Amino acid sequence: MTTKPRIALIIGSTRPTRFADVPAQWMLKQTQARNDMEVEVVDLRDHPMPFFDEAASNLWAPSENPEAVRWQQTIGKFDGFIFVVAEYNHSITGVLKNALDQAYKEWNRKPFTAIGYGGTGGARAVEHLRGIGVELQMVSTKSAVHIGGGDFMAIHPYFGKQSIESIEANLLPSATAALDELVWWAKATIAARATV
Template sequence: MSIPKIGIIISSTRTTRVGEQAATYVASIAKKRTDLSFEIIDLRDYPMPFFDEVASNAYVPSTNPIAQKWQKKVAEFDGFIFITAEYNNSITAALKNALDYAYPEWNRKAAAYFSYGSAGGARAVQHLRDICVELQMAPVRQAVLVQGNDFFQIINGQKQIKDLGYLENLVEQMIDQLSWWTLALKTARERT
């Protein structure tokens, strides 16, 4: 079996986003592992229009060429770490749109979450978990949430995510859970 491949998805496309910094931080911890390989995926590289297909690609192939490119990219991975901001108690519109543009490509793969926001992105993570279940993914329990004073110092440029020393152990625990589920699901997918 090949080493499972994990996509680290930056869900915000805003100019002032924290997501790129968070993804780089998570990747710096993840690259120490030998049981998984990792790649950062930036939704800015997939500027899909709002979903406007006849149906989900579970039933009808997508016609949009960027959506087709996105689906091929998602299909490359065995699991995902979603780097998600919380906008108005939920995930970003860009992430919801990207999730909607693929279906079989997400199926039977593990998902983990690194979030940030005034409440740590907890509400966004809960919504994202529900969406992932509908996409037949397996959400892991351990999520990493950057909240409160730490979050405000980051968005105000007073700190960077890498300055929060307590996060590394939390990210490692999250990736441990993601690794177990990714391997279990990859093994099962390859049997069928």
């Protein structure tokens, strides 16, 4: 019997007024409609790590900060990741970059996808995330979900104030493709890691 991949849906913003909960909950709903993965929300608000201040990456030396160790233990149990990506100044949030830096071995040889949002659908931030992922020996899906332009303005609480379901038809094709690819890569990397 094949086990379902365990996937973390990581909310990559911690601002009190963040928009991230809207796409996170929508993406969670899409994963729950499937029967090929188990998904758990991992909120960076629940992991108050300092800025990376270890002697080295945990690839080279064990981390000393208890919050960093707890973070590594949390993400280490997953087979893949869905990142909820806000775009700040053409890149990912500082808190997400710090969370990525606080671990190394736990990310290795695992796949990820993303749901990005912002004026350009978080496209530049997702591209930065992919570059970081390569350095962490991760596998990025080709597909990702991008909420941008008129769709972003329509559902933003300061502007259009519509529900995300009002633009759902625009998001479903890319969400389906991204999740299909994530499951494929998760199963492939689980099998490959088992042989090492």
